[in-house]
Amino acid sequence: MATLKDVAALAGVSVKTVSNVVNGYAFVKPENRRRVEEALTATGYRPNLGARNLRRGRTGFVALVLPELVVPYFAELAGLVLGAAQEHEWNVLIEQTLGTRDGERDTLASLGPHMIDGAIVSPEALQAHDFGELAPGIPVVMLGEHSVDLPMDHVGIDNVEAARAAVAHLVDLGRTRIAAIGAHPHRGTAAQRLEGYRKALVEAGLPVRDGLVATALNYHRRDGAEAMARLLAAPEPPDAVFCFNDLLAVGAVRAAAERGVRVPADVAVVGFDNTEEGAYSLPSLTTVAPDKAAIARAAVDLLRRRVDDPGRPPQHVRTPFSLEVRDSTRGDA
């Protein structure tokens, strides 16, 4: 593997001149530049990023910390972040937190200080809070949860408003017993979506009944199915369900189907995230559609600015969303 030294020897100049050519320094004699460039291609020189980073103090890596890649929303988001980071010449290190806070703490603690320039974190539960102490001094952009109390950069949609719009849509359909699936004791986004849900009911003059709010400790298909089963077994089952993500909705639809409950005729279902899976499921899923590309772009941009200027005041970016109306809420009750 060729080093600057090898190239320099071949071109008959100093190591630094080669370095200057590689880094696009202006004042290099054309003759020398030519010879260096020849030597560069002849040797197939590739800069040793490790050494460069050691010198520069930057690594060219950013971490993307998220709960789980198997959740389609995160997979889609990860793909978009990968793309956006590429434009900034950043490589992305993906870290799954799963649920094991301790395990991840170690990797991030060892990676954090030296190997990454910053991190984009999609927090699960309380994690947002201990992350600050966990990686002191490393630039972080938070995704999703809008915790204003934390002095950190943040990107996300207006969860309260998005949930309100979704439930208002169900109200417009004439549904009156509207349930929610996805309440969670520690999850910030869950609290916000629940708030939007309540708001919409109040605005419509509908009662807010505890029995119609189903908790989900994870946001997987299974949890949606279980929650739906519980709701349907109640004495007065819902005629509509707002699920806090598409996976819960997919599970809910399946649980309904297994019990002969028709969607949307008997129960209308709305999801959240606009995953492609929901668009193809039967019936296709009405869902809140956050602009994921915008989220990814904003997160990377924000991180870039924070890395360039660690002192700047934290910024909160609101990305747009829309309501994608599909078959799961089309048709009459």
Next chain:
Amino acid sequence: MATLKDVAALAGVSVKTVSNVVNGYAFVKPENRRRVEEALTATGYRPNLGARNLRRGRTGFVALVLPELVVPYFAELAGLVLGAAQEHEWNVLIEQTLGTRDGERDTLASLGPHMIDGAIVSPEALQAHDFGELAPGIPVVMLGEHSVDLPMDHVGIDNVEAARAAVAHLVDLGRTRIAAIGAHPHRGTAAQRLEGYRKALVEAGLPVRDGLVATALNYHRRDGAEAMARLLAAPEPPDAVFCFNDLLAVGAVRAAAERGVRVPADVAVVGFDNTEEGAYSLPSLTTVAPDKAAIARAAVDLLRRRVDDPGRPPQHVRTPFSLEVRDSTRGDA
């Protein structure tokens, strides 16, 4: 950020002694060891991996090169590889190839030589071949495609046999006009699954008709839907379809539903990959279930061995699979 030097100063020993303690070198006087350890925790020392790697020549990073994270199969696989790599104290760098061979070529070429210890590659189309030249000398484990001609480590299931089993299952149901969706001019796995498909038909004494083999240039839901639409529009539509992955199958099921064609009553559908999406779709999807955890584990193990001993002969690992029978092939024609 504390360095060895800082710790050494605090403990009153040399830098190297601290290094020795950090690396578990045996011969350190207990007294000194104690003081170093105190200084270590007092300063919150974290080794600078960049510097360590520069010195050691290893980076602790491996690349996982795959087509697209939004494809659930790859997302699931990536999650498992992440986990398996963690046990080897490896960090995983995920690279999406999408379709742009050129763009990825650059990143890998720059990363390859210095920043990664090896790569696990899930090749799309011809990519397998040019990868050899692309990253000369870096240890590579191939996933999925079984190209015996390439002298490389490889992990995968027996695609021919898996496809044969899937189609044989459709034959057992009494279906006679069995179609395939997913033929592809350059994709190695496609060729193998097609071979298995043909084999099963021949074994059953059924004719192999070209009109029942649908090409899919990508393996997304949309492509499955389009292919299914074409098949159903034919004069003699199929009574069963074997799709080369679950996404194609999901698309096919939707296309059928949109045309009032019942699954499985009119058309039975089999997928491939056993993604969770298929298990929850309506009807739930019969599918070939490769042991993804085994694939991830084997790939990482193989890569570890190759890194430790670059000279060893290439090894091919066959991982097991099973056929997961669900509603999309349950019930009569």
Next chain:
DNA sequence: CATCGTTGGTACAACGTTGTAAAGCGCCGG
């Protein structure tokens, strides 16, 4: 008492890169 091996410790160089300082070169104006 000289020698040896073991145990414990250190100084130095090196990994490949880039920032800094400085020096060489030619050219212009005075």
Next chain:
DNA sequence: CCGGCGCTTTACAACGTTGTACCAACGATG
């Protein structure tokens, strides 16, 4: 002809770590 300026190049040090070589003390052995 000198001083100064702009361009071009170079030597050197440094980033933080670890391998090598070496030194020092020690007890045991001959």
